[in-house]
Amino acid sequence: MGFVQRRTKGKPAVIKYRRFSQEKFPEEFHGTLLKLYLPYRSESQLKSINFPTYKSFHDYAGVQLxxxxxxxxxxxxxxRNREKYEKHRNDIETAIEEFEQNGPMTNEW
Structure with missing residues (x-):
């Protein structure tokens, strides 16, 4: 059936995370984006008194890296970081939507 190969340090890894809908769950969607693509040390850096939600921090805040x-x-x-790590995001999202609508392809043979 195949084999498992140990990943070396030079090969990129796939990060699995839960995807939230921007329309249905905007707070969770922006929280996921911030946690994946913005360097931070603690949760308090992403939410503060000035920016109480992830969405407001994402849209209006500025940080010095x-x-x-x-x-x-x-x-x-x-x-910038999302484009760097998700090069084929639109193609993948289209394929997932197509799979959800039509189901898996059947093997005719």
């Missing part, structure tokens, strides 16, 4: 001289918009950091 280590090695940078100026603050940058959180939404831009998340977008």
């Amino acid at each position: 280590p090695g940078s001289q100026y603050p940058e918009a959180v939404s831009q950091i998340v977008k």
Whole structure:
């Protein structure tokens, strides 16, 4: 049936996470984006008195990353990192939607 190969340090890994709908669960959706694509040390950095929700932090906050001289918009950091790691996101989402609508392909042979 196959074999299992140990992953080396040079090969990228697949990160599994729960996907939330942006329309149905906007808070969970933005929380997942921030936790995956924004460097942080504690949960309190993502929610504060000024930004009590993940969505408000994502849309309006700015942070200064280590090695940078100026603050940058959180939404831009998340977008840049998301594009870097999810190159074929649209194709995959289309395939998942098609699978959910039509079901698995049947083997005619």
